[in-house]
Amino acid sequence: MGALFHIDQVPIGPVSIALALIASMGGFIFGYDTGQISDMLLMPDFLLRFADCSSGATLETASNECVFTNVRSGLIVALLSIGTLSGALIGAPVADWLGRRYAMVTECGIFIVGVVVQITTTHVWQQLALGRLISGLAVGALSVAVPMYQAETAPAQIRGSLTATYQLFITFGILVAYCISIGTRQLDGPSSWRTVVGIGIVWPVILSTGILFMPESPRWLVFHNRNDRALHSIARVHGISYKEAQDHPLPNRLLAEIQSHVDVERQFAAQTGWIDCFRPKNKVLYRTLLGMSLQALQQLTGANYFFYFGATVFKSVGINDSFITQIILGAVNFICTFGGIYVMEKFGRRKPLIIGGIWQSIWLFVFAAAGTAKIPQDNPGIGKLMIVSACFFILGYAMTWAPGIWILIGETFPTRTRAKQASLATASNWCWNFLLAFFTPFIINAIAFRYGFVFASCNLLGAVVVYFFLYESSNLSLEAVDIMYNDPACKPWTSSSWVPAGYLNRRGLEEEKRQTQNDFAVID
Template sequence: MAPVTYIDGVPIGATAILVALISSMGGFMFGYDTGQISDILIMEDFKRRFAECAPAASLELIDVSTCSFSTVRSGCIVAFLSIGTLLGCLFGAPVSEVFGRRYAMVAECCVFFVGEVIQITSSQHWVQYAIGRIVTGLGIGALSAAVPMYQAETSPSQIRGPVNAMYQFFVTFGILMAYCISTGSRELEGAGQWRLVLGLGFCWPTILAIGIQFLPESPRWLATKGRDEEARRSIARVRGVTGNSGVFKISKGSEKEDALKERWNGLIDRELEEIRSTIEYESHLGTGTWIDCFRPQNKILYRTLLGMAIQTFQQLTGANYFFYYGATIFGSVGLSDSFITQIILGAVNFVCTFFGLIVFQKFGRRWPLILGGLWQSAWLFVFGAMGTALDPTESKIAGQIMILASCMFILGFASTWAPGAWVIIGETFPMRTRAKQSALATASNWLWNFLLAFFTPFITKAIKFQYGFVFAACNLMGALIVYFFLYESAGLTLEAVEMMYNDPNCHAWSSATWAPAGYKDRADMTSQINKENNKETVEHVSDAGSDVAQEHRI
């Protein structure tokens, strides 16, 4: 096994890339369920079956023009998913602690399957469909806590930011895919309109449940269980090199592979030792109960509240206002085909999230979130002001400006707050309480997801497009919270992040220059680590045995 590339002089293996791609299918499932409901609610057959319609002799004879969802019913159908996700992420924490991150994901995929079956077999009772969304939400919620945690614990620190951001990238991919499939399926007759959309949802958890079996378990979880040899092998796999032959009692391969293993044993040993040292230190602090998440010592409470605030304000940016009710919103501004507009908005979201992968790799965590909040706030003010000053159903220009403002808002959200919240959750908490703090933070996301999904129809009915002003103010508040409370964790191992939060001389606004003892600042740390890694540069002997190929570096 050989590395596929090198970053900062250290190897990155193909397994690290697969960790990002396969585990992020949990995000795809989340996005697909989020995106589909907006369009399903306006499909004719779905309205005939589950909306309030004028009486008719049979289902087929119902005049769909007489059908409409009450505010309460549409709010319940949309928002009940979030009730399940809220409970799921809390129950998912102990499951991932006991059985490991990978097996927990498999169990959560099975729960998702059950929810899909309940929904797709619904006939004319909207309550059954809503219950199916609750059960589906249990699986999605548990995955939303497990996947970012698994990605952060397993990925090399050099690519941890993009790997965690990949979760949100797949969320946006799922939303876009749902929009596209829904647009095509609306041409079908009868229940096939919406059941096809639901039926394809069985594919995504199948890919995750099977694919995750071929990936290594989190080395940090393995180390907490005393399985150090397996943890070492896990680290080696994501680095693209195998573990020490003597330690694992595996037969030697080719001379080229043996040289590769020996060359990078020092790097693997250092990473494992850092993990073990942190676990040994934390073992003296207790077992990491739910109560421990709210203890002020070692800034545990601080980080619990910070994680919950970041996830709360990701929802209060207003993004799901567009994703859940986008088809309805764009219909209200006079667009003849709101399905197509949904696809355009989903495409902007998807493409810009790819940009977000680069942003968090190059510019850290704090400033993308701060500037993103300011950008989003500005465009939401435009959206709210235009919709309040002019009637978009009568003014074509007003409607076009509101669509532009929506796209500009999504551009900022998709490249900053959308992936950023999941990156922060993956790398902010200490090992012994990480699963539970991640669950609490994610539960905050889902709680506000539910509140917004359920109450948005009531609020928009009362204040219409002035709702944009509310979200604009929330974006400003989110930017302030990041500036004063979030520490810059880019470029640090998870163990170094723990040290940073416990350094009394370090503050959020000065954390970008912080480095562990022995280094002058973050730049000096990066420089010295690169020099150390370069001492272990791999020299690949050519197949002919006479040439030496220089190392490929990024």
């Protein structure tokens, strides 16, 4: 097999890259399902079938004679989030019971069922909403399993980059949904929207097939007393054959470190329940609340205001073809996420999130102020300024808060409660996702573009929360992250310089360990 490349002289195998790309199809499914609904709400056939239309409305007149009530559009958009909220909560026991890979396979099957329910309806909007609810169950469970699997399996040297591919694929899915929507909107009849929804079956098929060829999480394997398979898994991601791994110091040391940490965690409780996520000891409760807060604040950045309702928003500012505007925003989001992968790996987690929160707040303030100062439909310059502001907001979001929060969900929690804490944090994301998706039409009607001021304030709050409560977890093993959170001498604002006892710095961690490679020191 062999290593693909080395970082700090640590071999990185091709399987590391492959597992990140294949597992990230879960993010693509998430993004595709998020991006498709914004444009579908404006398609004439979709309006004619599911909106409230005046008598005698036709395909040619549907755009003017059909309209969704706030409740109906809110439910069609937001029931996906209710499903994802429920899916996030069941994602933990499923991932712990079946393993990370087989959990993903099961969830892909559920997603396909939801797609079939959607494309078989003709005029019943409730069936469409139910199908989105079922698909949401799968999306929510995948949003727990995928980042957790990537964080637990990827080498520490590239964990941030590989976990960030989940967010990259979310943005790619959104962009692809926009592009397919603009390509199908001229099709006759229900093909315009059924094609968009039906193509969604392809993505879970790719994920459920490809993930079976990838190694299982070594931490899950050790926790279930399958150490031989765990050693094989560690060896594969480092490009080492299983035969070589028997005597190779690197996989054996990593396995010993995981085993030691799991043994220590098992001393706290014979069985791990949900209540363990709320115990103050070892800062478990602290991290549960931190994860839930960060996921909520990611939603409150305002990004989904544009992704869910962008086509409607830009139509209201006088843009002739709001579909094109959506593609522009989607492209900015996708392209800038590549920069986000670099930023989160190069500069850690704390600084990008703090700077990103401030940057996003500035551009949302400009967006809201411009839309409030003058009527955009009567002032083309104001409309253009609002689009530019939205693009700069998306640029900052894609490079900081979008990938950063998903990385942190995979690497902040201890092994014993990681799945459940990740579920709670992700459920918080989907809870706020639902609230924003459902109530946004009502809020827009009440305060119009002043809604942007609310999101601007939330971005500033996010920067404050990160500064005072988030520890810097980049370039540390998951076991070392747990030790850092429990070090009373370490504070969030000093955590960037924290290193495990006996090591010079985080970048020099592997070099120090290689000097004592025959003494497999246990971190406990």
